[in-house]
Amino acid sequence: MGQLRRPESLTVGERVRFGGQVRLVLAVSGRAVTLSDMGGRPRAVPPAVLFADDDFEVVDSSGRMPLPPVSLLETLPQAALEKALWWEGHILEVLHGLPPEADAGAEPKPQYALSRSLTARERAKAVDLTSAGHKVTAGTVANYRRRYQKGGVMGLADHRPVRRTPKYGTVDEAVVEAMRQAISEATDASTRTGTFLLWRTEQILKASDIGREVRLPSRRTLYRLLDRLTSGTHTSGSAKTRRSRAHGASAPFGELPAFAPGEVMQIDSTPLDVLVRLDDGVAGTVELTGMVDVATRTVSAAVLRPSTKAVDASVLLARTVTPELMRPGWVDALRMSRSVLPHRRLLPLDERLEHAAGRPVIVPEMIVCDHGKAFMSRNFLASCRFLQIDLQPAHKGSPFEKGTIEKTLGSVGTLFTQFLPGFTGRSADHRGRHLDEEPLWSLLELQELLDEWIVAHWQNRPHDGLRDPAAPGRSFTPNEKYATLVEACGYVPVALSGDDYVELLPSLWRVVNDYGIKIKRRTYDSPALMGLRRQHSGVKEKKGLWEVHHDPYDISRIWVRDHHTGSGWIEATWKHLNRVPVPFGELAWDHAAQGLPEATETEIADAVAALLAKAHAGSGQPAKPKRAARDKRVVARTRATGPTTPAPVAPTDSGPPAPEVPGEDTESLAEVIPLGLFNPLEDPWRRT
Incomplete structure (x- = not known):
């Protein structure tokens, strides 16, 4: 026993x-x-x-043998694999009485009968193998039997030929840690070559107490170690990709599910890979700010600007909830009534759709954005709160969390801009020559083309991400997907008034003085401010200041919230508007004010007027000094983006004439054409 x-x-x-x-x-x-x-x-x-x-x-309670790891068997040398399979046949005969190749109904040999003990069967197997020329003992058979029961065929294999070597070979751990530190320092720096990283590794080792005693391996070994440590990090590649991988979220990739239009929308801004013809013949670049609905892949709005501001993001919100009206020159096939959208069922709910183009009106519930200044501005956050939209910023360095809008803006480059003159390509390596000499479109013309392309092409183009699980072989268009989902989710229109538009503009907090309101060395005043001058607004958190909304693209007027009566907005116009009758934005004002740090408001206004007058000077004008490239760009980008708000009322009384400046041309000014009155009940988004 x-x-x-x-x-x-x-x-x-x-x-x-x-x-x-x-x-x-x-x-x-x-x-x-x-x-x-x-x-x-x-x-x-x-x-x-x-x-x-x-x-x-x-x-084990499972009572079964482990499954053979077939994939790992393929890593074994052929000789080791054949020997393991040979042992498996003999061990199975010891355990079950029959070898694996036995015929059906065969009886075990007497020495391997299951009535005998396992030890007796192991001894019998040792005798049989020894007599066949394989000298083994019963203990060896028992050892192989236990290994097989624990690890299957892999337990029988000889692992010495495939024994794992240290991850970094014989390189000292101090060298590995020093190189890791050098690679970590290069994450946010400019891209350098491996030679610099090896030099930096040596410097780190010399500065440490342990590293002084460590002997560096050969140069070739260090390069092999560098290749292994930098694999997948883009240390010597794209700096943008390197930072994205290093600072991105470490959690598994995920995506917010969206089953209804507007449930999840994404917004982003990117430079457009095309040149446009700005004012005075200057060629410049523009930025595209777009919003896409995840559930339907609908581009609900897209705005082109010389540079994206917070007001542009707010304008995008307003355009998203506003129907895209048909424009002169568009074919009738682009009407919503001619599209797959349920126009007849939606028209009784929203009368604005009567003359709408074939682009859905989507009210956002959640907007995913990055941490750009335009989207993290106080104005855009207030706009989202005003429209009861949940704003969800993505993690920093994690563009995959808003991959839908990233891919959409990239598709605009491949499907739209590459067919335009002045296409620059995605990088300098793909850029052609003499692009500014091509027949470029103006910014307003390009905006019209983009709006028409979205309605005509994008909304009717089958999208691979819009496949129905019930019909995976068919991809739907954004309009088809919207028509399907709106039947189940419903439609609630959101109408914006003139006051709503003012709410979407950037805000400031200022004092209402006797002379009016001062913003960037500009003075605004209105008779309606009489009861607000030198008064406390009642907003203690802002120390009694008054809330002022302004348009960065049109500095001719501002709007002041009446905190006392709550009656709405008070419009105030610029004091020197009669000196510069042409509307312009803050870009031109800041450019002129930068060169005149000690100038008065009147002098800055005259400087801006002169700058704009140069832009309007025709070829038949007398010769004038050549303008700097900076002046040309400022004028062009200022005039390319017209005022986004309704024009102010032209003053009927121009007041006393401005004093003459010695040496100034006393030639009479051009006739000023009065602009129309602002109707607050009119749809501010109607295009003429």
Whole structure:
């Protein structure tokens, strides 16, 4: 009898190995343990006999052999694999009485009968193998049997030929850590070559106490170590990709599910890969700010500007909830009534859709954006709160969290801008020559083309991301997807008034003085401010200042919120508007004021007027000094973006004439054409 091996516990339902078989424990008592038997009749075994059996052990409750790791077998050398499979056949005969290649209905050999103990079968196998020329002992067979029961075929294989080597070979760990530090320092720096990183690694080692005693390996070994440590980090590649990978979210990629139009929308801004013809013949670049609906892939709005500001993001919100009206020159096929959109069912809910083009009107519930200044501005946040929109900024350095808008803006470059004159390509490597000499479109013309292209092409183009699970072989268009989802989700129009538009403009807090309101050395005044002058607004958090909204593209007027009566907005015009009758933005004002740090407001206004007059000077004008390139760009970008607000009322009384400046041309000014009155009830987004 073998040595007694008592387990810590033995309960009913466990499996034990006894007498060469795996048996189920049916009952446990102080006198006997009842075990199942392959013969069908339970067997009661005294605990002392059970625990002293050579084969006894408590096996896993699953009671089955592990699955063979076929993929790992392919990593073994052919000789090691053949030897492992050879041992498997002999071990299976020891365990089950028959080899794996035995015919159906074959009987085990007498020495391998299951009625014999496992130890006896192992001894018989050792005798058979020795007689066949393979000198082994019963202990060797038992060792291979245990290895097979624990690890399957891989347990029988000789792992010495594929033994794992250290991850970084024989390189000292201090060298590895120093190189990791050098690579980490290069994450936010400019891209350098491997030579610099090796030099920086040596400097880090020399500065450390442990590194002084470490001997550096050969140059070739260091380069191999650098290749291994920088794999997938773009350390010597794109700096943008390197930072994105280093600072991006470490959690698994995810995506907000969207099952209704407007449930999740994404907004972003990017430079457009095309040149436009700005004022005075200057060629310049523009930025595209767009918003896309995740559920339908609808581009609800897209705005082109010389540079994106917070007001542009707010304008995008207003255009999203406003129908795209048909414009002169557009074919009737672009009407919403001619599209797949449910125009007849939506028209009773929103009368604005009567003359709308085939682009859905989507009210956002959540907007995902990055941390750009235009989207994190106080104005855009207030606009989202005003429209009851949940703004969800993505993690920094994680553009994949708004991958839909990233891919959409990229598609505009491949599907739209590459067909335009002045296409620059995505980088300097793809840029052609003499692009500014091509027949470029103006900014307003390009905006018209983009709006028409979105309605005509994008909204009717099958999108691979709009496949229905019930019909995976078909991809839907954005309009088709919207028509399907709006039937289940419904439609609620959001109409914006003139006051709503003012709410979307950037805000400032200023004092209302006796002379009016001062903004960037400009003075605004209105008779309606009489009761607000030198008065406390009642807003304690702002120390009694008054809320002022302004348009960066039109400095001719501002709007002041009446905190006392709550009656709405008070419009105030610029004091020197009669000196510069042409509308312009803050870009031209800041450019002129920068060169005149000690000038008065009147002098700055005259400087801006002169700058704009140069822009309007025709070829027949007398010769004038050549303007600087900076002046040309400022004038062009200022005039390219016209005022986004309704024009102010032209003053009927121009007041006393401005004093003449010595040496100034006293030629009479051009006739000023009065502009129309602002109607607050009129749709401010109607295009003429």
